[in-house]
Amino acid sequence: MKDKFIDVTFEKLEKDDRSGVAEMSALATSIIRDYYDPILGSAQNDYMLEMFQSERSILEQLDHGANYYFIRCEGRTVGFLAFYLKKDHLYLSKFYIEAVSRGRGAGTETLRFLKGEANKAGVSSIRLNVNKNNLASIGYYEAAGFIRIRSEINDIGGGFFMDDHVYSLDIAND
Numbered sequence: 001m002k003d004k005f006i007d008v009t010f011e012k013l014e015k016d017d018r019s020g021v022a023e024m025s026a027l028a029t030s031i032i033r034d035y036y037d038p039i040l041g042s043a044q045n046d047y048m049l050e051m052f053q054s055e056r057s058i059l060e061q062l063d064h065g066a067n068y069y070f071i072r073c074e075g076r077t078v079g080f081l082a083f084y085l086k087k088d089h090l091y092l093s094k095f096y097i098e099a100v101s102r103g104r105g106a107g108t109e110t111l112r113f114l115k116g117e118a119n120k121a122g123v124s125s126i127r128l129n130v131n132k133n134n135l136a137s138i139g140y141y142e143a144a145g146f147i148r149i150r151s152e153i154n155d156i157g158g159g160f161f162m163d164d165h166v167y168s169l170d171i172a173n174d
Helices: 018-040 042-053 055-063 106-121 135-143
Strands: 008-012 067-073 076-085 090-097 125-131 147-157 160-170
Touching: 008 106, 018 042, 018 055, 018 067, 018 076, 018 090, 018 125, 042 055, 042 147, 042 160, 055 067, 067 106, 076 106, 090 106, 106 125, 125 135, 135 160
Parallel strands: 090 125
Antiparallel strands: 008 067, 067 076, 076 090, 125 160, 147 160
16 A cells, blocks of 8 residues: 655646746646546547647636646645636546556545635535546546536547546535
């Protein structure tokens, strides 16, 4: 069994931090390529990385209200998350932890952080999309209390589709 992380912190990425944006893009590319190439194939994953995690794309998302954070454990960057507020919920757009750091408590601390952000914003739920073939993440979210509310297929261009389940976590009683 892996030792749990003792110190988990979240560092917000500001849109005027060009080196931070570059770091975020490189981190996202590394983690997502490792995780999703086997699930989606490299062609679709490369397309999605360019669309959603390139420096240009991250800057556009920040300009449109996305909140990006580095997940740091004991002073080392182990992952990242991105979310934005909708009218009635916090939408968790990205939540990735490097493979060697999974299972050490960073995910639990990240969900605690997200619940706090949702409470501060006055919303009572967190929603997210998960690829239908991402069984590890589906298991993680279901174990954390998320409920599948629907499935959807979205055309993202380039001949590619996102085939996802949508999950929601009610935090009103947390």
